[in-house]
Amino acid sequence: MLKVSFFFFLRCGFRNLNQREKKTSKGRGRERKMGWIGETMDSIRSLQIRQVLNQAVSLGMIVTSALIIWKGLMCITGSESPVVVVLSGSMEPGFKRGDILFLHMSKDPIRAGEIVVFNVDGREIPIVHRVIKVHERQDTGEVDVLTKGDNNFGDDRLLYAHGQLWLQKHHIMGRAVGFLPYVGWVTIIMTEKPIIKYVLIGALGLLVITSKE
Incomplete structure (x- = not known):
């Protein structure tokens, strides 16, 4: 009876030891697995940070190049x-709202009939009109020149x-030397509705930053 109890005790002891070793092995396996996952996540974060920095540098280079x-x-x-957008219909039918004008400023004296872009004291937005008269001091x-919109009734002295x-x-x-029709509507829309401008700028910036190439 004692022998049976002794062997039964040994068997139970070995069984408990085996179970503990299995639990310990499983725990170590879980620790190794969790450690590998943590290292992988750290590597992904580090890679993402590098990608974001690289794309931010690319965005800065694009802006600088522009x-x-x-x-x-x-x-x-x-x-x-060098490039301006026609913002009104005062030069129709020659130039319509939304057209883009390309300017050039040479040293030759301006003549009547030329289309010029000019600033007026007290106004922030430049004006595109035709020279109708010149005056030599x-x-x-x-x-000096006097201007008028082709689609206006009178000259621009009320605007000066x-x-x-x-x-x-x-x-x-500058003088107008060329134009592209309707391309400037994007600028007009963004000027009249600033929220669209901010959304487009944000979307373009996000696209550049998140791009993988």
């Missing part, structure tokens, strides 16, 4: 704004600053 191209166009054309020899009768050279941004 600015360099714009500055280059300014130097080539001699105009502070007797004291300096400089040429108070008491100003002529546009001087520093008011002129």
Whole structure:
């Protein structure tokens, strides 16, 4: 009877040891598995951060390149704004709202009949109108101009600053030398509805940052 009890005790002891070893092995396996998952997640996070940084640098390079191209166009054309958008119908039927004009500013004196883009003191938005008359100053020899919209009844003196009768050279941004129809509507829509502009800019930025290529 004692022998049977002793062997039964040994068998139970070995069985408990085996069960403990199995549990320990399972625990170690789980720890190894969790450690591998953690390392994998850390690697993914590190890779994602690097990708975001790389795409952010790419976005910065795109913006910088656009600015360099714009500055280059300014130097080539001699105009502070080489490309402008027609914002009103005052030059119809020749130019319609939404058309894009390409400008060039040469040293040749401006003549009647030319289409120019000019700034007016007190107004932020430039105006695209035709020169209808030129006036040469007797004291300096400089040429001043009077403008008018093709679709307007009168000249632009009501648009000029108070008491100003002529546009001087520093008011002129450039001569119109070419145009693209309707392309500028994107700019008009974004100007009139700023929320669309912010959404488009955000979407483009997100697209560049999240792009894998």
